[in-house]
Amino acid sequence: MTHGFGRVLVANRGEIAARVIRTCARLGIETVLAASDADLDSVPARLADKVIRLGPGPASASYLSVEAVTSAAVAARADAVHPGYGFLSENARLPRALAAAGITFIGPAPRTLELTGDKLAAREQAVAAGIPVLPGEQVTPEDLAGAATGAELTRRVGLPALVKAAGGGGGRGLRVVRDPALLSAAVAMASAEAQAAFGDPRVYLERYVAPARHVEVQILGDGERVIHLGDRDCSVQRRYQKLIEEAPAPGLGGGLRERLHQAAVTLGAHLRYQGAGTVEFLLDVARGEFYFLEVNARVQVEHPVTEAVTGHDIVAEQIWIAEGRPLRLAQADVRLSGHAIECRLNAEDPERGFSPSPGTITSAAFPAGPGIRVDTHVQAGAPVPPHYDSLLAKVIAQGASRDQATDRLLAALARCQISGVQTNLALQRALIAAPEFRRGGVDTSYLERHLADSADPTATAETRAGVARD
Amino acid sequence: MELTNEDVADILELLDSLPYDELDLRTSRFRLTLRRAAGGGWTQSRQETAEPRALDSAAGHDRGEPAAPGSTASGSTAPEGAAPGIVAGDDPGDRAGAAGPGADGTVTDATVTDATVTDSGAGLAEVAAPLPGTFYRAPRPGAAPFVEVGSQVSAGTVVAIVETMKLMNSVHAGTAGRVAQILIGNGEPVTQGAALMRIEPAQ
Incomplete structure (x- = not known):
């Protein structure tokens, strides 16, 4: 198929559904949101041109049901389905079921999803492509x-x-x-x-490598040609959940950055990759070596930082590729400028062991201004259902330098206000303001160390003294 | 008509040069309030006011109905005995790969306050849901339930799991004694504070 999509079913929820709908609207593509009972009045439901009921609130009966999504796509007469991230986005059964119904899946081929979804198979592919593995x-x-x-x-x-x-x-x-x-x-x-x-x-x-950093490379492929859109650093994480991401990854000198990019493109070419994807690597801080971790065969939560430094809309490129066209970008068209940092605001309470905090948003105000982007699905009156993950909003700040991006993000977070549920906003502000983060290049134990230091009164006193001296 | 981030930036640039501290923009689709923040910069509060539009009969099957996608979707209820862990594909976007500390053990337990225990009618202690979510009686599909009616428990015994926002929260008995009643079926949704079980306290 080489003609453009007229109507896309968005088979996801939350901020990513709102974000996909916005790009579709800009491209003149009609959107139908497939929503569970818990999301029929959500912000993305209000943004979409139409809404179709997918099933009950629990994801197993709605967003995770291949049958429900496929029949919604058929009923909506959609040309294509955008799966967002999570849920069925990397499940090969969905593209197969859609193909049987003559509907395009906006994502890689089912065979690619099988190879990348199985970690052992993905590891074998990396070895075959000559990419270092642990x-x-x-x-x-x-x-x-x-x-x-x-x-x-x-x-x-x-x-x-x-x-x-x-x-x-x-x-x-x-x-x-x-x-x-x-x-x-x-x-x-x-x-x-x-x-x-x-x-x-x-x-x-x-x-097992420690200390380690988590660095990844965004790729785009059309099945023939693969390019990269630079790298991201996602080392600020708690129990493998990323909290802060940035592009480019700080301090990858001595040709390391170029080698990472090349490794990702080589693996993508080996997979004859079609669509947008991310190749994740573990960076051994002590040795300056990197190792393949996995491929995420979908759009990622942290894709906005790459969009900020490249100026390219990754969802638009996904759609372009899914429409059956060759990549419209050459590697030389990808120019990186400045720095961008994303901060995830979650409905969870760091003071109570990160206990999830579902509820109803009573008020929400976000920063606005130059270099600031907010991707969110919350507004006053919006429920935060217990069925799904806790991501409320992503605040992305961009600057000419990492320092400027950090300053902007801190100022932006100071203007965020979300009431009705507990959030990790205060923790995020502390994490970004800390001297270690400002220096750049923290490893994956940064968050746990920060929490341990804050819990220890002696350490806190020392930190305060340190700040006072600055 | 949708305002883009760039549109908002353009409006703010204009506002910056004007003596106003607030702009309230209402359209048929949304309301956008821009306010000058006390410490400098601007805040935005957006309210999408457009009502969701159910897919109409032109494309859907059910005339006038909030377009249910045929019988398949309605038939796709949770799998029998669905329990925590089965939703492996329900990965929140970008969980990181194996890159960090704290890798030992499972990662799904949130620390929450224990279920509150209140005396109910016949001298039975109630085990309440610590959070809203989905109630599970077993640690995973196919596994034996944590407790049955008649099970002896101590205050710290884990009697159930409530899954909230994809985190598995252990529910403790809170009272030593015997499980007298189990009030909720496996896989059922519960609200915060809902009675899950009743315990007959040990004498």
Whole structure:
């Protein structure tokens, strides 16, 4: 198909649904939002041209149901479905079901989703493409029946090691093994957990790196040609949930940045990648080496920082590619300028162990002005349902330099006000204002260390003294 | 007609040179209030006021109905025995890869206050939902329930899980004794403070 889409079904919710609808509106594409019962009056439902009911509130009966999404797309007579992120966005069954109904999936080919969704398969693809991976291999509880096997394995992989689920995601099924004597038990437990959570008991062992940074590269491909849109740093995370992301990643000198970009493009070309995607890498801070982590075959939460520094609309490029056209951007067209930082505001209470905070928004005000972008789905009166994740808004600040972007973000966050639910706004302001973050290049333990320091009165006093001296 | 971020920036540039501190823009679709912030800069409060428009019969199946996508969607209820963990595909966009600390153990337990315990009628203690969400009796699909009617529990016994915003929150008995009643079915939605079970306190 080479003609443009007339109508797109948006099969998602929250800020990403609102964001996809805005680009469609700009492109003159009609949107139908597929909404669960909990979202029929949501902001994206009000922004979309039309709304179609998807099913009950719980995601398993609505946003995660291939059958519900496919029949909604058919009923809406949509030309294409945009899956957003999460939910079914990387589930190969959705594009297959849509294809059977003559509807285009805005995303990579089903075969690509299968290869990237299975972590072991993705790892094999990376190896085949010549991309560095951490020492590691698949392991079963049976393999470890003999004690010698376990010792042999930990010698090959190195300790500490991480046991990961092949079908996993979101940090589930992950555990660190530091003592070879505990390997067998950790593998058995991880395998049982992986079976329960993902219906797939396969686990593998991979060397655990710390301190590490999380750096990723945005790619676009049309199945023939692959380009990159630069990198992002997402090292500020709590339990594998990203909280602050920025582009470009600070301090990747000595050709490291170029090598990362090249690795991502090489893997994308190897996969004959079609659509927008992200190749995630782990950066070993001590050695200055990077290793392949995984491919996210969809638009990512943090894509706005890349849009800010490149000036390109990633959702528009997704649609362009899905319409069957070759990439309209050449690598030389991608020019990076300035710096952008995104801060995720979540309905959670850091003071109470990050307890989720569903409820109803009573009032919301966000910053506005030059260099500020806010992607959100909250407004006064909007419910924050308990069924879905806690992301309320993303505040993105852009500047000519990282310092300017940071200053703008801090000033912008000072003007944010959300009432009705608890949020992590105060924590985010503290994280961004801290000298360590301002210096740039924090590792993935930054947030936990910050929390530990704030919980320790002595450390807090020292921090205060430090600030006072500045 | 949708105001873009660039449009708002243009309006603010104009406002900056004017002596006004607030602009209230109302259209048939939205209301936008721009205010000068005390510490400098501007804030925006947007209200999308357009009512959602259900897909009409021209494209949908059900004339006049809030377009349900045929029978399939309505038939797609939660799988039997759906329990925490089965929604593996429900990954919030970008959970990070395996890059950090705290990788040991599971990551799905939020720390929440324990269920409040209030005395109910016949000397039974009520176990209340600590948060709104989905009630699960077992740690994962197919696993044995945490407790049955008649189970002996101590105050710290985990008797159920409430899943809220994709986090699994353990519910503790709160009272030592015997489970007398289980009031909610597996996989049912619960509101905050809803009675989940009743415990007959140990004498």
